[in-house]
Amino acid sequence: MADMQDPIIRIENICKTYPGGVQAVNNVSLNVNRGEFFALLGPSGCGKTTLLRMMAGFEIPTSGTLLIDGQNMADVQPNKRPVNMVFQSYAVFPHMSVAQNVGYGLKIEGRPKKEIAERVQEALDLVKLGHLGGRMPDELSGGQRQRVALARALIKRPSVLLLDEPLSALDAKLREAMQIELVRLQKTVGITFVIVTHDQDEALSMANRIAVMEQGVVKQIAGPAELYESPNCRFVADFIGKINLFDGQAKANGNGKTLVETPVLGKVEFGGDANGPVSLGVRPEKVRVSREKPSGNLLAAQGPVTDIAYYGGYSKVFVDIGAKEPVLADITNAERSMGPGFENGEKLWVSWRAEDTLVLTS
Numbered sequence: 001m002a003d004m005q006d007p008i009i010r011i012e013n014i015c016k017t018y019p020g021g022v023q024a025v026n027n028v029s030l031n032v033n034r035g036e037f038f039a040l041l042g043p044s045g046c047g048k049t050t051l052l053r054m055m056a057g058f059e060i061p062t063s064g065t066l067l068i069d070g071q072n073m074a075d076v077q078p079n080k081r082p083v084n085m086v087f088q089s090y091a092v093f094p095h096m097s098v099a100q101n102v103g104y105g106l107k108i109e110g111r112p113k114k115e116i117a118e119r120v121q122e123a124l125d126l127v128k129l130g131h132l133g134g135r136m137p138d139e140l141s142g143g144q145r146q147r148v149a150l151a152r153a154l155i156k157r158p159s160v161l162l163l164d165e166p167l168s169a170l171d172a173k174l175r176e177a178m179q180i181e182l183v184r185l186q187k188t189v190g191i192t193f194v195i196v197t198h199d200q201d202e203a204l205s206m207a208n209r210i211a212v213m214e215q216g217v218v219k220q221i222a223g224p225a226e227l228y229e230s231p232n233c234r235f236v237a238d239f240i241g242k243i244n245l246f247d248g249q250a251k252a253n254g255n256g257k258t259l260v261e262t263p264v265l266g267k268v269e270f271g272g273d274a275n276g277p278v279s280l281g282v283r284p285e286k287v288r289v290s291r292e293k294p295s296g297n298l299l300a301a302q303g304p305v306t307d308i309a310y311y312g313g314y315s316k317v318f319v320d321i322g323a324k325e326p327v328l329a330d331i332t333n334a335e336r337s338m339g340p341g342f343e344n345g346e347k348l349w350v351s352w353r354a355e356d357t358l359v360l361t362s
Contacts, residue, residue: 006033007033007034008032008033008034008069008159009031009032009066009068010067011028011029011064012029013028013029013065014027014028014054014061014064015027015061015063016050016059016062016216024216025050025216026216026217028216028217028218030211030218032160032192032194033208033209034192035190035191036192036193036208036209037183037192037195037206037207038192038194038208038209038211039194039196039202039210039211040052040195040196040210040213041197041210041211041212041213041240042212042213045215046214046216047215047216048213049165052085052162052196053164054066055068055073055160055162055194056078056081056085057073057076057081058078068082068083068160069082082158082159083160084153084156084158084161085162086150086161086162086163087149087164087166088165088166088168088169089169090145090148090169092148092149093137094136094137094138096136096137097133097134097135097136098124098129098132098134098135098137098148099117099120099124099134101148101152102120102123102124102133102152102155103116103117103120104152105152106119106120106155106156119155120133121133122155123151123154126151126188127147127148127151127154127185128181129147129148132144142170142171142174143170143178146166146167146169146170146178147181149166150182150185154185154189154191157191158191159191159192160193160194161191161194163182163193163194163195164196165196166195167197167199167202168199175202179202179205179206180205183205183206200239200240204224204227204240205224207224208223209222209223210223210227212235212236212239212240214235214239219232219236220236230358231281231360232362233362234281234360237279242283242328242330243281243284243358244283244287245280245324245360246264246281246323247262247263247277247278247279247324248265248277248278249261249278250275250277250278250359251275252273252274252275256271256273257271257272258272258274258275260274260278262280264322264323268280268299270357270359272359274359274361276361278360278361279358280360281358281360282352284329284330287327287328287350287351288329288351289319289329289342289349289350290348290349290351291348291349292349294351297354298351298352298353298354299351299352299353300350301322302347302348302349303320303327304345304346304347305317305318305320305342305344305345305348306318306320306326306344307344308340308342308343308344310333314333315333315340317329317331319348319350321350329350
């Protein structure tokens with residue numbers, strides 16, 4: 001487990017502006033703790049890869065400070081930094097065997113052949129390719145080539161491993177398997193991993209903490225569960241997983257409660273002291289769907305089913321209650337039938353608990 005008081009990377013007020021005034025990274029400050037799996041998450045063009053490349057030394061900050069292991073990286077060349085990087089494209093040498101690829105960095109350093117052979121075998125065993133050292137890259141699958149790239153990075157024993165969208169070229173099933181494998185690998189070697197991804201599921205399933213970025217700015221840094229259940233703004237709520245959002249007007253009543261009025265849900269009271277425009281949000285798995293009007297202290301509305309999407313283990317049911325978008329409910333297909341048992345056009349009630357509702361002020 002990472003020591004939360006021992007950051008290995010300190011980033012303070014980092015900015016990166018390209019010619020023409022394009023600000024890729026805007027005044028970012030964050031710490032990455034020693035031994036943790038940290039994710040930079042956001043849509044294309046949000047600045048996450050630029051930030052990772054500044055850690056690696058491939059981009060120079062316009063302003064701000066970057067320290068790795070207590071050392072200011074301002075004048076430290078990429079090959080002198082205590083980091084190694086795994087690229088999206090793997091960058092495996094096609095004319096070298098797997099073992100030669102993995103040992104290449106040590107060979108350049110002039111290490112003894114015996115040491116190289118031992119460390120190559122150790123690195124290949126780590127990524128479960130110990131039996132494939134003699135193969136050529138074109139004899140490997142995409143997932144195996146990605147493991148070769150990982151082994152080549154790990155053999156140098158860096159303090160930090162930087163991963164730039166490392167799984168994006170893999171198919172869905174292999175990507176899922178490699179996510180589990182990367183987490184196992186990180187725990188085994190115990191070094192700090194920093195991964196860049198645009199895939200929220202990837203970040204949620206692997207990282208100890210996640211920094212969500214938008215337009216060069218870090219919007220929130222938190223653990224996966226906190227980001228999902230307690231996002232601090234509409235952007236994070238909408239980017240992390242699926243969410244139903246409703247526009248409303250909030251008015252604090254002075255005793256720690258806020259009354260939110262929405263066109264489709266009426267007036268609802270929440271804790272807090274928000275005033276002005278807000279968004280109410282609820283995750284699809286928190287929404288219940290029923291033919292009968294639900295009883296109890298629930299937020300509820302009725303409307304016709306507009307669409308049903310079957311995903312095997314669960315179905316997505318969309319119900320039009322008169323909001324900007326139909327309400328999405330995730331229904332577990334617990335019984336062995338053809339789906340959730342509802343039909344398009346059928347009038348249904350959607351409902352959820354007030355405590356499962358997010359009040360987002362920005």
